[in-house]
Amino acid sequence: MTITKAVGGVCGALLIFLLGNWVAESLYSVGGGHGEEHAAAYVIETDSGGGSAEEEEPQDFETLMASADAGAGERVFGKCRACHKIDGSNATGPHLDGVVGREIDAVDGFNYSGALEQVGDVWSPENLFHFLENPRESAPGTAMSFAGLKSAEDRVNLIAYLDSLDG
Numbered sequence: 001m002t003i004t005k006a007v008g009g010v011c012g013a014l015l016i017f018l019l020g021n022w023v024a025e026s027l028y029s030v031g032g033g034h035g036e037e038h039a040a041a042y043v044i045e046t047d048s049g050g051g052s053a054e055e056e057e058p059q060d061f062e063t064l065m066a067s068a069d070a071g072a073g074e075r076v077f078g079k080c081r082a083c084h085k086i087d088g089s090n091a092t093g094p095h096l097d098g099v100v101g102r103e104i105d106a107v108d109g110f111n112y113s114g115a116l117e118q119v120g121d122v123w124s125p126e127n128l129f130h131f132l133e134n135p136r137e138s139a140p141g142t143a144m145s146f147a148g149l150k151s152a153e154d155r156v157n158l159i160a161y162l163d164s165l166d167g
């Protein structure tokens with residue numbers, strides 16, 4: 001809906017711009033002899049090139065984490081739901097409520113592979129950020145078969161969401 005409006009707006013603006021130009025041009029032509037000045041009439045300025053700058057800029061973890069959006073992270077968690085619950089019960093994976101700041105491999109009754117301990121001792125935001133990018137690379141042999149989240153933004157948002165579940 002928003003996109004439709006934006007596109008409509010841009011098209012409308014362009015139309016008015018072209019129309020205005022045409023009118024100006026016709027007025028000019030009445031006088032005659034101004035041929036050279038017309039050349040500049042169609043320089044159209046666009047600012048549409050700046051949209052992707054945000055993603056290309058490498059940002060450090062602290063900066064990213066400071067602007068994390070837990071609401072967006074809830075949507076990212078959709079990728080984890082198949083295996084992880086957030087109600088204190090275990091599924092294919094251990095429950096993730098309270099995981100931020102929890103010791104690694106610490107859920108009672110869950111049969112861990114032990115591979116996660118290669119990541120560290122505690123699921124600090126940094127460790128989660130690193131682990132979730134590519135679980136099988138940062139914890140070789142892990143039973144978590146998940147490809148990883150390439151987007152750093154998705155990861156900080158997800159961590160903020162998990163952190164918000166602690167109560």
Ligand code: HEC
Pocket residue numbers: 076077079080081082083084092093094096099103104105106107111112113114115116123128132141142143144145146149158
């Ligand atoms: C295909 C199932 C599956 C998916 C999808 C999955 N996980 Fe896991 N996860 C597991 C399993 C199994 C383990 C236990 C791994 C082990 O013991 O090696 C685990 C372990 C973890 C742990 C360690 C918890 C602890 O108590 O030490 C974290 C954190 C985690 N997953 C986060 C996530 C997040 C966040 C996502 C979504 C982006 C996700 N996982 C997606 C299966 C999955």
